[in-house]
Structures are given as structure tokens and as C-alpha cells.
Amino acid sequence: MIDKGIRIAGLKKRYGFGDTAVDALKNINMYVKPGEVVGLIGPSGSGKSTLLKCLGAVIEPTFGKMMLGEEIIYDNGWLVGDIRALRRDKIGFVFQAPYLIPFLDVVDNVALPSMLAGASNYNARSRAQDLLKALEVEHRAKAMPSHLSGGEQQRVAIARGLVNYPPVILADEPTAPLDSERALIVIKILNEMAKKFDTAVIVVTHDEKIIPTFKRLYHIRDGVTYEEEGQGRGFE
């Protein structure tokens, strides 16, 4: 299926103007299929976070093209009217730290993006419950985030990223605070969820523990992507 997933061609991002301008992204080309988990690695300052922000429609690229499925969302300028809704409906985020909302319980943390998208509380919560079940944290559904272990929190955060069934999940160093066993569990979960919900997952990472798990990797050096065959076989 060529018509799903995320596709980036010739993307550039320049910060600032004139003498102080920084070309953080110079030539980014990527394609991630639905159900696939790719790694995005590169040295510090190479542009990983910048790329993630562009993909996440949090900052505007300077040049290039981005497609979500068949929809061209960026072509030298945004082609979608409501960037906020695009983020809400089409992109799931998983961060280095779980960043759960401390005043909402687990199930509402997961359900919130769905409620924001207009689902009824009941539907959003039942969808959240399903995801919590898939991620094996449904027994903590009524707990407050601060009462969860780090690994549980990260799973809840993944559930939140998935609740609107976005075609893309962007994960920013999702395993950084975890030990290797838990880190591998999180990557395994991301692989399973990608399969299950046909989601394209991009994992930005420094983490040596998980790099060997990717089947395919993008290396970014000085704002330019290089595709690599990974050593991993996914979790098939």
C-alpha cells in the first residue's frame, strides 16, 4: 500500500534570518509505511528534534513537501487550514517523559485527545479502556498518574498517543528514562500497536539498547537523512 503512511521529500528548515540563520534541516527524505516502526538517529545538533517538530506540525518547515497518506499537508507552506486539528487527529505524540496531565486520572488522560476531537465522554473513555487493556495497564485506569511506575506511565502515554487512531506516531526518545528491559518492552509495544492500528511510527532515539531492534533506520547528519538497513527484525 503506497497511499498510506508518511512521506517527506526535500524538507528544509532554517531558523532565524541573515547572519545568524541556522539551517537545521537541509535535505530530509523519508517514507514510513503504515504498521512500520523506523528509528531516527543522529548526533546531537543534527536536527532530530527539529524534524520531529516539523512532522508534528508544531513548527513550520521552510521548504519541501510532506504527505500524510494521500493528503499533501505541506508543500512549501501548510495546505491544511487547522494545524491544531491536524495535530489532534492525525498525529500521536509520545515523549521522553510521559508528560501526563497530573490532575486527570489515567483513563481521562488517555481519553482527552479523543474528547478534544469531539467524541462523547463515554465513547472516548471506552476507547481509552480498550487501549489501556491492549497495553496491559487497564487495572490502573482509575489511578492518578503520580501513583504509577515510570513504565506504566510511559504505556499510558503511548495509549494517549494512539487514542485518535492517528496514521502517524512521533516518539521522542521514548525509552530514555527506562532501563533496558523496560525500554525493549516499550519498543515492542510500539511495534505491536503499529501493526494493530496500521500506524507509521517514527522513534527518535540515542538509545543504544533499542537501536538494534529497528528493521529500518534513518540516520540524520547535519540536517540530511541517510536511509540505512537496520539489524533488527522488528518483533515479528
Added chain:
Amino acid sequence: MISLAGRDILHAWGKFVFTGMGLGLLIGVTLIMAGVYRGMVDDAKVLLDNSGADLWVVQQNTLGPYAESSSIYDDLWRSIKAMPGVKNAVNATYLTMQVHFDNHDVRTMVTGISYGGPGTAGWPPYLVAGRHITRSHYEAVADIATGFKVGDLIQVRRNHYNVVGLTRRMVSSNGDPMVFIPLKDAQEAQFLKDNDAIWQQRRRTFNNPEFNRAGFPGLIDAVIDDQSSNQFVNTVLVQVDHKYNIEETAENIRKWKRLTVYTRHQMEDIIVGKLIASSARQISLFLVILALVSAAIVAFIIYTLTIGKTREIAVLKLIGTKNSTIAAMIIKQAIALGLIGFVVGKITATFGAPLFPKHVLLEPADALRGLAAVIVICILSSIIAIRAAIKVDPAEAIGG
């Protein structure tokens, strides 16, 4: 959609309750201040109502008898009484002074009332204990707020008075309780400073060879007697026959006598506009200060709470929360804080008011105005926090 504001408040309820209580004490003080003002206006009205008068006749071009001193001859009432429309006209004196009882002084408004009975202008309309004054000397009816009891012997200047009756809510516009005594005694009290002054005056008269001449026995006594009597009163209280127009009657008196005449309405304007005005200005200044302090507290707390949630706000924005939703969340929290404060404040005011020495009149309309002001202040105070929240960049959630 769930209420983000509500959930956050439940989660951080301690902060809200404690800040709300602090705010509530301020609001309580504010309500009491407003109540003090209302109480003063109310006292003034009660004072005027209880005098039973339709018109106050006072010295020309003065704002007497309550707001300014006024002195008129004590026989004027006869000719006023003879004027058309006048049902009754009686003398009255008002003097704020210390009344001595049981080794302490009580600040009161000593009121001299003419011979008559209940229903006569100037007389207390009703008693809560004892009886009215029946003798023409040395009997007193005191307001219960003086602390006196029936049977107490009180001292006004150099004379002692027997408290025969008690009233309630008979106070001057300053809130001083009233003590009613017969007019003659009051005139004397008003004229005579105190024992010492009288003694000095007598000695000087006595040593004056003009008055103390050999061969004129009785002259010195006559002079001293004349010096210690007083033919002035502060006002004549007029009751108008209800078949006559009050304003026209007043105009008549003004025309024929060189006197100033005030109607009930004008009198109220004088007391509220002149006598209470400076207190009112003080109180309104306090209200403004309290409003500013409350605003500062709400603004500070809401801002601190918001800044403490920068990361959560970035995440909320990243996952697609509208700025307006976040602004609404902050405003609702500010209003919740205000409402907690208002409830605490109202309770504080209700239970605190009786502890105040002044008459505090808490009017429901003032409470409603206070509530509206609190809500407006809270909304305005949340603007800084909202601006900070709107500036939060969703990219912050992703980090470097």
C-alpha cells in the same frame, strides 16, 4: 468534554481552599466596611425617624442641629407653633458628651426633650424597659447601648440623673447612643462646662466688685443665677398637620422668621452628604485598596498556578487543545477562587459584624454587588496568567 478547571481544582484543592480563605477574610472585611457605611446611613435615618419631626428649625445659615451647631432662642417655638399648618413645635437640644457612670465615661448624645410625653417630637417613640420621663428634672431615658440599666444613677456634667427607662437603636449619626433628659437640664448641661469651670466663674463673679457690692444683698446671687441659665436651644422640631403641605409650611416659617428650616429629605441629605461624607470617602478608599489587594492576590495565585503547569499546557496544546479552552480553564479557576473567597467572606462578615462597635448593616444588595465585583476582579486578574498560557509553545512539550 470533561472540565479541566474542575479537575485541576479538585487535584490542588488545598491551594484553592487556603488561598480562598485568605481572600475570603479580605472580602469579609470589605463587606463589613460597606456595612459600616450602610449602618451610618441607617443610623441617620433612624435618628431622623425617631425625632418624630417633619421640619427642623435651626439658626439661620447653619446645617444644625446634627451636622453643625445651631443656637436659637428657646421661646421661638411659641410663634412657630402659631403658624398655619404647624401642629406642634417643641424645643430640642443635642450635645455629644461624656456621661459618667460607675467610674467610667460613656460617650453619648445627650438630648434635651421638651415637656410632653411619648409622641411629642424629640421623645423616644418606644421603650424597651422602664418608663418615660415624668419629672421635669434629673430623670433620664438612655439607649441600651450605653450599658446603663434602669435605676442607675448617671452623671451629666455636675448633675446626677436617675435612669428610668431604656430605648433601643436610638443613636446619633456617629453611632453614639442617646441619653434623653428634660430640656431645662439639657440646656444647663450645654451651657455649663463642668464643675471646675463653674467654680472658677463663680469665684471671678464673686471677686468682681461690680457684682459683689456692699449694700446690695442678693445681687451676687441673681448674677450667678443668670450666668448659669441658658435661653438657647439647638432646634425646634415641628410636626406639620397632615392637611397641610410640608414644604409650604417650611417656606412660611422661612419667610416670617429669620431662620433656616429643613425638611426630612433635606436633613437626610445634610447628614449623609456632609456629616457622613468624609467617612464615606474613607470607606470607599478602603474598598478600593481592598479590591486592589484582592486582585493582586488572585492574579498572583492564578499566575503561579498557571506557570507551574507550563509543561502540561504545552502538552495540552500539542494534543490539540484550543487556546480558548485553556483560557476558559484559567478563568474558571480564578472565578472558583473568587467564589470560595466570597462564601468565606460572607460568612466572616455575617459572624464578624456583631463584634464591631459600630452598627453594621449588611444589605443583600451589597453582597450581590460584592459578588459581581469579585467575579469581575477575578476575571481581570486572570488576564496575566492567560497571556502567559497563550504564549506557551506546544514545541516545548517536544523539547530539544
